[in-house]
Amino acid sequence: MAGMDIGEVKRKYGGRIAVIGNVDCSYVIPLGSEKEVEDAVKETIAKASPGGGHVMASSNSIHPAVKPSNYMLMIELTKKYGTYPIDEKLIEEYAGRKYISKYLV
Numbered sequence: 001m002a003g004m005d006i007g008e009v010k011r012k013y014g015g016r017i018a019v020i021g022n023v024d025c026s027y028v029i030p031l032g033s034e035k036e037v038e039d040a041v042k043e044t045i046a047k048a049s050p051g052g053g054h055v056m057a058s059s060n061s062i063h064p065a066v067k068p069s070n071y072m073l074m075i076e077l078t079k080k081y082g083t084y085p086i087d088e089k090l091i092e093e094y095a096g097r098k099y100i101s102k103y104l105v
Helices: 006-013 036-046 068-081 088-095
Strands: none
Touching: 006 036, 036 068, 068 088
8 A cells, every 4th residue: 555545545435345454664664753653553553444345455565675673663552552442532533633744655
């Protein structure tokens, strides 16, 4: 899903396909702060997980520049916030954000 808005994809095709992704692996996971990783994970969950059919992953492969601690943080945050049913407060707070879009190419 690199370069695509996962929320838009989910709205358009959500009932027909599963979506995978979309934590940015060009900046956020390799170079981002813990807060940036957290914001990206929460926004991705809020936009893609409601209604099911979402598999959390990076936006592409896990390449050598990926910071292991950020990747592990992505996994831990996914376990914390990405378990169904998704917290409605998280959806309300993060679904309208445009944090992810600044990394779309």
